[in-house]
Amino acid sequence: MSDLTEQPHEKYRGRTRLRGGELDTSTTDQRLLDSRGPTDWVHTDPWRVLRIQSEFIEGFGSLAELGPAISVFGSARTTLDDPSYALGEEIGRKLVEAGFAVITGGGPGVMEAANKGARAARGHSVGLGIELPFESGLNEYVDLGLNFRYFFARKTMFIKYAQGFVVLPGGFGTFDELFEALTLVQTRKVTSFPIVLMGTSYWAGLVDWIRGTVLAEGKVSPADLDMFTVTDDVDEAVALMVEARTRRPRGSDRAKAEPGDATVPPE
Template identity: 60%
Template sequence: MSEYPKDLQLRFGEAERNPTRNQGAVELRMDLDDRPMEDTLLLLAPTQEDFTNTDPWRVMRITAEFVEGFDALAELGPAISIFGSARTQPHEPLYQLGIDVAKAVAEDGFNIITGGGPGLMEAGNVGAMEAGVCSVGLGIELPFEAALNEYLNIGINFRYFFARKTMFLKYARGFVVLPGGFGTLDELFEALTLIQTGKVIDFPLVLVGKKFWAPLVDWLRDTLVEEGMISASDLNLFSVVETPEEVVQALREGCR
């Protein structure tokens, strides 16, 4: 691993990780490959002569990820993407809420797309399978997250976040956002930006958990609106609800 920058060697060579890692569609055992993630390498200055580490080759790899995603999901039908924390444990009430939300959405006529990992992503896939709809997981290459969960009908692994995000949006009629961390917030604010700028139309964005989301909504209203960074009407781009039934109602209203 000596050809990679020293900080990457330290970060990825010494960190505690899972026995296996996904690299796009390929699963690697960590004792056989300690290579940094492709997203990381993409943003570094070139340091190697091997063509498979050059930008032209990466363009073809990126194209392949889009082709694989489009091909796998082209006939999926109406779907909702569900986001939430990978750290939620199956014994926690929030995990059961994730199952119930996904099941209610599925029973209203939608397939379910998640990030394919553990926690609330897994709960979403469990709810989809219990409801008998197509359960989709879109995984990502990370040094600290397990492989795709077992509750999937279709599972796709991605190297690049932007290719994965496109699939979340392209094949979904709306987003349901359960409590989560940076990754969940990333998807939330990307969706808000696309709705605000008219890049996606008639796209409901539903946040689940009033207590969890209240401080964020307060900050949006009391800071961003007050400072003129967003319009007061931008607060209407999303709904905050509490129950699976309210999620379904918000999606129905937004999908009109």
């Protein structure tokens, strides 16, 4: 029998082999059971993988039976007296009246407005929050709420459980979500997925730049500009969502692949 006090030349941490300078003198069980041991291990990448996995499992489990839903995005900085707030509230209410659940980022501003409208219409009001140093919790109108550590897990839920996006005036976070959706539609990672930009005056500069610079230089194709609609009419926005729902294949609430799938059949 070998001397248990002898320093090994190599060891295994699960499937990982360690040699030389990578060797350590403790085991995972030891670190788990010995409260006086080092705690840095809970901040390592392998441990983060489990946290990421738990966020996906919790999100999938909580939202799987949500039914048809639309994600509504916009600025958290929108004040109560801003016209965008009233617009968000109207959108939330009318989406519910059309048979959709409403998903937002769960924060204040436009997100709060859409959740407020959804609750007023007695619909499903969902908030997918994110851990940030300058925001605290979900708004009071969220009935089903999840808080995420990781943006990419949260963004997957926005795409997987929504049948379309309504995008109100917002900042970098709103742009990020908008262009993520546009990329997924362009690459056919998702299908039958309407994107509506609410507020013609707000989005005009961006649309002009896409048309006058991006399209003009051949960075996108003319058909790519058909991926989104710009309007000030809430009823038009809701009608586009309803129309897309009717085009979905029979027996499928979500006629789209998971974000990240290798191939997606065309419509």
